[in-house]
Amino acid sequence: MSKISAAITAVGAYVPEYVLTNQILETMVDTNDEWITSRTGIKERRILKEDGKGTSFLAIKAAQDLISKKGLDPKEIELVIVATATPDMKAASTASFTASEIGATNAFTFDMDAACSSFLYGMSVASSYIESGRYKKILLIGADKMSSIVNYKDRATCIIFGDGAGAVLFEPNEEGLGFQDEYLRSDGTGREFLQATYGGSSFALTNETLEKGGQYAFQEGKTVFKNAVFNMADATVKVLERNNLTKDTVDWLAAHQANKRIIDATAKRIDLEDHKVMMNIHKYGNTTSATIPLLINDYESQLKKGDNIIFAAFGGGFNWGAIYLKWAYNSKN
Numbered sequence: 001m002s003k004i005s006a007a008i009t010a011v012g013a014y015v016p017e018y019v020l021t022n023q024i025l026e027t028m029v030d031t032n033d034e035w036i037t038s039r040t041g042i043k044e045r046r047i048l049k050e051d052g053k054g055t056s057f058l059a060i061k062a063a064q065d066l067i068s069k070k071g072l073d074p075k076e077i078e079l080v081i082v083a084t085a086t087p088d089m090k091a092a093s094t095a096s097f098t099a100s101e102i103g104a105t106n107a108f109t110f111d112m113d114a115a116c117s118s119f120l121y122g123m124s125v126a127s128s129y130i131e132s133g134r135y136k137k138i139l140l141i142g143a144d145k146m147s148s149i150v151n152y153k154d155r156a157t158c159i160i161f162g163d164g165a166g167a168v169l170f171e172p173n174e175e176g177l178g179f180q181d182e183y184l185r186s187d188g189t190g191r192e193f194l195q196a197t198y199g200g201s202s203f204a205l206t207n208e209t210l211e212k213g214g215q216y217a218f219q220e221g222k223t224v225f226k227n228a229v230f231n232m233a234d235a236t237v238k239v240l241e242r243n244n245l246t247k248d249t250v251d252w253l254a255a256h257q258a259n260k261r262i263i264d265a266t267a268k269r270i271d272l273e274d275h276k277v278m279m280n281i282h283k284y285g286n287t288t289s290a291t292i293p294l295l296i297n298d299y300e301s302q303l304k305k306g307d308n309i310i311f312a313a314f315g316g317g318f319n320w321g322a323i324y325l326k327w328a329y330n331s332k333n
Contacts, residue, residue: 006130006138007178007328010169012066013297014058015046015284020162029155036159041260045162045285047147054088058165059098059143062293066139066167067102074103077169079138081126082111083118083289085316086144098141107139116256116315118142118289119166120184123311123323126170127179133172141167142289160258162285166293177306177328183238184321185231228262228314233269235322236312240270243324247271249308251327252299256313257281257291266312288315301331 021044022033036042048058059082067074080102082095095109114121119142126138143165152158170178232255240250253272255263260281267277278295287294292311296303303309307327314320 002174003176004131004133004172004174005176005178005180006127006170007173008168008296008325009171009328010066010070010072011293011297011300012062012064012069012167013165013294014061014065015162015164015294016048016058018047018049019044020047022159025159028152029158031155031159039259039261040160040285041263041279041281042159042285043282045287046164048145048163054148055082055084055086055143055145055165056088056094056097056101058145058163058290059084059094059141059167060101062141062143062165062167063098063102063139066169070169072137072169075106077104077107077137077139078135079126079129080104080107080109081122081138081140082109083113083122083140083142084111084144085113085115085118085288086146086148087111087113094143095141104139114186114315114319115317116258116286116288116291117313117317117319117321118315119292120256120311120313120321120323121319123179123325124182124184130170130172131179136172138170139167140170141165142291142293144288144290146286146288160286162287164284164287164290164294166290166297168293168296173328175328177326180324180326181239181243182321182323183235183242185235185319187318225259225262227318228258228320229265231318231320232256232262232312232314232322233266235320236266236270236310239310239322239324245308245310245324247273250276250310251307252276252278252303252309254278254292254295254299254309254311256315257284257295258286258314262314303327303331305330
């Protein structure tokens with residue numbers, strides 16, 4: 001019997017209709033299009049404006065897109081993981097509600113939070129479940145409504161983040177395709193530099209903290225940028241070296257879309273040509289857990305069976321890493 005590997009066999013995505021452009025942001029905070037574009041690569045981002053709709057709405061839409069494209073019976077899904085830093089609520093699982101709404105009534109579910117590395121870590125977990133042989137269909141969704149924790153008076157953060165969701169289906173593969181290797185790391189001493197502090201058990205929400213904006217995301221940009229550039233590139237190099245991969249044998253780099261300069265630095269570190277670097281940050285900004293699956297969805301038609309893809313991410317925690325995956329199918333598009 002051939003060794004079982006975990007392969008992505010379908011993708012889906014959803015982004016809200018409302019487009020928040022750099023020009024609109026110019027009317028909200030002291031910034032301009034040239035400044036934002038030159039420092040981040042972002043031109044616009046999508047925002048979920050409707051009252052009462054949260055991360056689960058985005059996740060459900062992305063999952064339904066995948067189910068429709070794949071022709072999948074949701075009752076066949078055995079596990080639903082929602083990778084997110086912005087769950088609908090503190091106690092009830094966003095994944096549980098998502099699974100019920102899409103008809104995945106035979107699945108068990110849970111949320112995963114590793115900030116911007118959530119989807120990358122989710123790939124590791126989903127692949128391990130598939131490789132165990134106990135499960136055949138696992139839906140991994142990366143979804144975040146970052147607008148719910150962004151202060152639109154803070155130009156350091158409001159220019160960066162957007163809302164969106166992407167989903168992938170993991171299934172067993174016996175052709176040697178799919179998940180190949182990973183290098184994942186964390187450093188908890190970095191949490192003071194990138195966080196959404198209040199609302200957790202150590203930092204309860206009070207009227208005083210709300211007045212100070214303690215519910216919003218915060219980052220110390222220079223420290224985060226420096227750590228992201230080094231660690232994301234370092235993890236990528238380690239995965240390449242361990243698997244005897246070179247710039248000629250890597251077909252794609254799918255890096256977390258936080259900042260174009262960080263992505264460019266990672267690509268430069270491995271001497272990868274621009275046309276092999278997936279990029280959509282200009283359209284969506286940083287959608288946190290959703291950036292990687294949105295990339296896969298946008299580039300699906302260009303991917304070929306057997307393509308070597310390196311995924312890389314860095315996020316609050318600090319959490320970071322890289323994953324090597326061989327693409328398992330040719331798109332019908």
